[in-house]
Structures are given as structure tokens and as C-alpha cells.
Amino acid sequence: MKMRNLLTATVAAIALLGPATLPAAAQPDKSQLVVGQLQFLKNFHPLIQVNNTKRLQVNYGLLPLTAFDQNAENQCILCKELPSLENGLAEMVDNPDGTKGMRVKFTLLDGLSWGDGEPVTSQDVAFTLKMANDPDIGFSEFNPWTRASDIEIVDDRTFVLILSEVTPSFASWDQVLPSHLEAPIYEANGTADSYVKQTHYNTDPTNPGLWNAAYMLSEYQIGTRLTWVPNPHWPGKKPEFERIILSYRDNSSALVQNLLAGEIDAVPVSPGGISFSQMLDVQRQKGDGLKYHIVDGTNLERIAMNLDNPILADVKVRRALMMGIDRKAITEALFEGQQPVANGLLPDSNPFFNPDITRYSYDPDAAKALLQEAGWTQGGDGICVNDKGERLSFDLATTAGNQTREQIALVIQSQLGEICVDIKPTFVPLQEYNGELSRRRNFSGLIMSSIRFSPSTTPGIAVASDAIPTAENNWVGNNFSGYSSPEMDAALNEFQQALSAKAQRAAWQTIQQQFAEDLPMLPLYFYAEAYVTVPDLSNFNVVTYDPLMIWAQDWKRE
Known part of the structure; x- marks a missing residue:
């Protein structure tokens, strides 16, 4: 009842945000x-x-080289024709060591130029690729250039990306950087910070x-x-x-x-x-x-947990946290049910969703029983303690100014308090959150943010062992939990090499089940x-x- 009242109060507060009176609108400048x-x-x-x-x-x-349009179809944005195995612009090749790789050919749009009139050329792509593969810099992992190990320049507008591995995302690539401006800066500054x-x-x-x-x-x-x-x-x-x-x-x-x-x-x-x-x-x-x-969206709102914390390293504790959060009540109260509860990495409506995965319904009694199995008993102040006298208490950090996240953090504080878990919400400026807190993993408890997996993006960006941000990889990766599983890494490797929809679906099934069993993150809901x-x-x-x-x-x- 306490949690329901808090949700009701939250929604009531939202209704007060609109002004009582509004000035007459000026004629719009179209x-x-x-x-x-x-x-x-x-x-x-x-x-x-x-x-x-x-x-x-x-x-x-x-602009990126390619992007998915409103029909979820991959399109050329800066190029003339999207490479495929069928049109011959992409092909599988034998690597010298006997493994399989790929060659992917692109031609840039005629007349494509930077805003200062300099043409966008294959040299710009080569420069972007060089920077991306510099371990001292650290680019993003949405459609990473690091999938290409080399480039062959055919002419100013045509180039071939050489991939050392077969990957289903061979036709999806991020933005290109202007070498005529950025190359001198890069050559003079060899570290990411500089x-x-x-x-x-x-x-x-x-x-x-x-x-x-x-x-x-x-x-x-x-x-x-x-x-x-x-x-x-x-x-x-x-x-x-x-x-x-x-x-x-x-x-x-x-x-x-x-x-x-x-x-x-x-x-x-x-x-x-x-x-x-x-x-x-x-x-x-x-x-x-x-x-x-x-x-309908695919942007997953999730809670990452620092698994270096020995308390959170216990999967029973993580499962108890999952069962102690009433996600359905949150989405109904805040979003009128229009944001679907997340049961895993993919929405239930996704054709690759695995309906057989382990699901975690709101069940505070089962959550408290799991915590007891894990050695936690309720203390005098209502918060669980273990035999060392440690309290079951975590910070929950999210981005300041995001009203929805701030509201949800307070609701989760109330809900988990009912199962003897002490949650301390903190609201952090975006730049600090994305830098020191999440990417450098300077948190000991929980952090809440979102992540999206497009058809071209491997779920490995959030759950692969090599996606844990570290000083050695220049803090690149979205595996903020620090989750490492040989079984998950093997399933991700299968996904990375799957070219057919059937093979991709099979890999996704395993990835989703492994995720559900291990719960390296707590899935909340999918943004519309x-x-x-x-x-x-x-x-x-x-x-x-x-x-x-x-x-x-x-x-x-x-």
C-alpha cells in the first residue's frame, strides 16, 4: 500500500507541472x-x-555511413549502394590463418563534401579507421570501426573495408571524421584525454x-x-x-x-x-x-550493478532485487501502461525474443526468502544484515534532471525497503554520470540508464567480458556491471558469426537465457x-x- 501511495503521489505531482495560465502564442516563424x-x-x-x-x-x-530508417531497414546515408552478399559488394574471404573474414566495398555519394567545401573522401574513412583502432583513443561501440582491421582505397570515393571476422553487421557503420581538420590534432595528442x-x-x-x-x-x-x-x-x-x-x-x-x-x-x-x-x-x-x-521502442531502461561488490556478486541477491521491484506497477502509474515491462534484453514483441527465458515477477515474499538463503536477516531497523554485521545497503545513481528516472529511483527505494534492502538514490549530472561514474565504474552499488541494441549492434556491448570498461581499453564498453561469463562470451561469438536470420535467432535464444539466469543487469522497461x-x-x-x-x-x- 505504501508503494502504491507513492506512485499515486508521483503521478499527481506530474499533473501540477503545467502552468495555470499561458501567454498568447506569437505567430510562428515557419x-x-x-x-x-x-x-x-x-x-x-x-x-x-x-x-x-x-x-x-x-x-x-x-551523418553515419549507414542507418536504419523508420521501417527498420538499413539504408545508405553517405554511400551509393548498400553492400550485401547478394550484390557482390560484400564477400567472405579466407584469412591467412585459415579463418574466415570479409571484404566490404563502399562508394561515397557524388559531390559529398564537408561544410567548408572540402570533399569527403576515402582518406577520411581511412583516418577514422586509424583512430578507431588506436587503443589509446577509444571510440564508441554502436557500429564500431574496430570491426575493420584494414582498408583498401580504390579511389577518392571508393574503398574496401577488410574485416578479420565474419559478422552480420558488415553493412552498418558510424560517422566519418574530417581528416583535413582532425588528423593534425590527433597526431599531436596521442591519448584520449588530451x-x-x-x-x-x-x-x-x-x-x-x-x-x-x-x-x-x-x-x-x-x-x-x-x-x-x-x-x-x-x-x-x-x-x-x-x-x-x-x-x-x-x-x-x-x-x-x-x-x-x-x-x-x-x-x-x-x-x-x-x-x-x-x-x-x-x-x-x-x-x-x-x-x-x-x-514502440527498443531502448532498454536497466539497472547495472557493480559485480566487483561481493554482495552483488551473489546471484541470489540480484534475483531478489529483481523480484522486489514492481515494474508493472511503475509502468502503469507513470506511463499508463504504454511502456512495456522488460523481461530481458529484447522486447517481448521482437521476433528474436525467447519466450522460454526465466522471468521474474514481482514477489516480495520470494525475494525475502532468497535473501535469507543468501545469509541476510532483517535487523532492528528493518534493513537486512549478514553474519558480519554488514547492512544490505546500496547507492542507486542516475542522471540528474531526468524526471522519470528520479521518480523511479524513489519508487524503487520504497519497494526494495519492503524486502529489507536500503537504497540511497543519488542524482548525478550527465557528464559525470557518463564519465567517471559509469564508464570508469566509480560506483559500488547500482546505476540506472538505458541502452539500445539495433539489428547491427551486438548485445556484447553490454554483456561481453571484453566490453568491461578498463584503463587498458580506454574505458570503452557498456558492460558497467563488470559481468564476465565464458558461456555468455561463447554465445556472443556465435551471434557475431551468424549471417542468416535462423542462426542469429538461435544465438539470441542462448544469449537471452544466459542473461536471465545470471542477471548482470536488472531490466526495467522499454522506452517508446x-x-x-x-x-x-x-x-x-x-x-x-x-x-x-x-x-x-x-x-x-x-
Whole structure:
């Protein structure tokens, strides 16, 4: 009852966020689009310390080589034709040691240029690949360049990526960097810390030569605003807007008020914007006065646990925590049931979902019984202790300013308190969370954030032994729990070599079951992908896997 009352109070508090009276909206300037945002980036480099919030901001001006569209189909973005085994642009080859590798051929779009007029060339790809394979730098692992061990340059626009292993994601690749600007910086700064401080993306972000999309950055006001304007050298469709302005607020309540007042034209629904519950409240207040773009999502909200902590290393404790959280009640109270409970790494609706995995329903009695088996008994203050006198107490850290996460952290504190677990919520600024706290694993208990597995991204980024961030790998990887399992690594290896849908499905089945048994993370729910916009914004297609601003040149106001 206590937990239900807390959820009810949380929802009631959300309803108070809208202003009592709103000023009359000014006549809209349809030559521009103002997008409300939270969490201004301190590190603007597109391939280092990447997270979902960064991808939503950087992709206005820097495009990946390929991306998944609103139909979840992989498409060429900077290239002419997507490689496949069928069209011969991808082929399996024999490596000198007798193993199998791949050769994947791309041709860049005709006329593709950086915003300063310099052409985007195969040399830029070669430079990006060189940096990616430098262990002292540490790029992201969404569609990592490190899958390619070498490159053959055919001409200025055509190149062949050489992969030492067969992988189903051979046709999915991240952004390319401008060698004419970044190569001198890289050569002079051989470590990640030094390079990040000196890269043009952080020292001179409005340099047009950094951007290769339909828009390029023209204004950069720290903590306040980013302004994107048309790239005069973009060879594709001319953008519809004269500028797209990312306008930052300190908290999501301010975004709600500005949206209702007509001061912003669009806002993401977490991450980087308002919460889903706030969107529902806006919808109740504004109705058809705004447009609500909602699709089922694949972004998993999860709690990572530091398994170096001997208490959390006990799988019985982890399972008890899972059974002590009423995820269904959370999604019903905060999201009106529109965000599905996560039973594992994939949504139940995913065609690769394994329906036979071990599931953990809310069962506080079973949770307390498991804790007793693990040696924990309730102390005088209601919190469990073991025979060493240690209390069953953990910090739970998440990103400050994200209202949904802050609310859920408080609810989880209440729920786990009912099974004698003491939870101390802490709310950390995004930059600190993504840096020192999570990537350097400077936490002893629990941290809450999200992760997405696209069709081209191996789940190994979060559960493989070699994805544990360490000083040796320059803190690259999303295995913040520090989970290491030979069985999981073997299943991930099978997935990495699976080219057919049947083989991929079989590998996914094993991965999901191993995950469910070991519980290296606590899955909570899957985000719906959502935006709220002015009603006359068209061609604004919310996508499931990649940022929708990759296609920003198509947006317009009718």
C-alpha cells in the first residue's frame, strides 16, 4: 500500500507541472524549428563517450555511413549502394590463418563534401579507421570501426573495408571524421584525454569543416543553444528550414511550460527531453493542439550493478532485487501502461525474443526468502544484515534532471525497503554520470540508464567480458556491471558469426537465457520512441534504432 501511495503521489505531482495560465502564442516563424533539449554536451566529439542523448544532438550535422530508417531497414546515408552478399559488394574471404573474414566495398555519394567545401573522401574513412583502432583513443561501440582491421582505397570515393571476422553487421557503420581538420590534432595528442580536450569538435565546433550533413553548426552557446543552418555543399535535397535551433532548459518542467506556451516547436520524450508521463499530461491539456509521434521502442531502461561488490556478486541477491521491484506497477502509474515491462534484453514483441527465458515477477515474499538463503536477516531497523554485521545497503545513481528516472529511483527505494534492502538514490549530472561514474565504474552499488541494441549492434556491448570498461581499453564498453561469463562470451561469438536470420535467432535464444539466469543487469522497461511537436510539422518520422535527425533535411512546416 505504501508503494502504491507513492506512485499515486508521483503521478499527481506530474499533473501540477503545467502552468495555470499561458501567454498568447506569437505567430510562428515557419522558416525555423526550435527543439527543446536537456543535458547540454560538454564533450561534443561524435565517436567518443557516445550515448543516446549525444546521438540526438550531433546527428543534425554529422551523418553515419549507414542507418536504419523508420521501417527498420538499413539504408545508405553517405554511400551509393548498400553492400550485401547478394550484390557482390560484400564477400567472405579466407584469412591467412585459415579463418574466415570479409571484404566490404563502399562508394561515397557524388559531390559529398564537408561544410567548408572540402570533399569527403576515402582518406577520411581511412583516418577514422586509424583512430578507431588506436587503443589509446577509444571510440564508441554502436557500429564500431574496430570491426575493420584494414582498408583498401580504390579511389577518392571508393574503398574496401577488410574485416578479420565474419559478422552480420558488415553493412552498418558510424560517422566519418574530417581528416583535413582532425588528423593534425590527433597526431599531436596521442591519448584520449588530451585529444578530447583539443579536438575541433570541442574547441571550434562551429568550424563548417566538421560537418557533412544537410545542416551544419553555426552557433554554439554553452548550456543555452545550438543553431544548425543549411550546409551549402550538401549534394542531396536542400533542407526546408533556414535554421534548426536546439534550445536548452535546466529541467523538464521548464520544457513542458515552454512547449505549452508555444516557445518551442518540438521536444524529445526522454532521453534528453520531457518524461513520458509529462507528455501524457501535455496531451490531456493541449489535445490536438500538438502532435504526438509515438512508436514502440527498443531502448532498454536497466539497472547495472557493480559485480566487483561481493554482495552483488551473489546471484541470489540480484534475483531478489529483481523480484522486489514492481515494474508493472511503475509502468502503469507513470506511463499508463504504454511502456512495456522488460523481461530481458529484447522486447517481448521482437521476433528474436525467447519466450522460454526465466522471468521474474514481482514477489516480495520470494525475494525475502532468497535473501535469507543468501545469509541476510532483517535487523532492528528493518534493513537486512549478514553474519558480519554488514547492512544490505546500496547507492542507486542516475542522471540528474531526468524526471522519470528520479521518480523511479524513489519508487524503487520504497519497494526494495519492503524486502529489507536500503537504497540511497543519488542524482548525478550527465557528464559525470557518463564519465567517471559509469564508464570508469566509480560506483559500488547500482546505476540506472538505458541502452539500445539495433539489428547491427551486438548485445556484447553490454554483456561481453571484453566490453568491461578498463584503463587498458580506454574505458570503452557498456558492460558497467563488470559481468564476465565464458558461456555468455561463447554465445556472443556465435551471434557475431551468424549471417542468416535462423542462426542469429538461435544465438539470441542462448544469449537471452544466459542473461536471465545470471542477471548482470536488472531490466526495467522499454522506452517508446516519442516526440511532441507542433501539428504542422511534416515528414517527421520517429525511428526505432537510429536518430531521426539523420533525415532532418526532409522536415518542414506546412
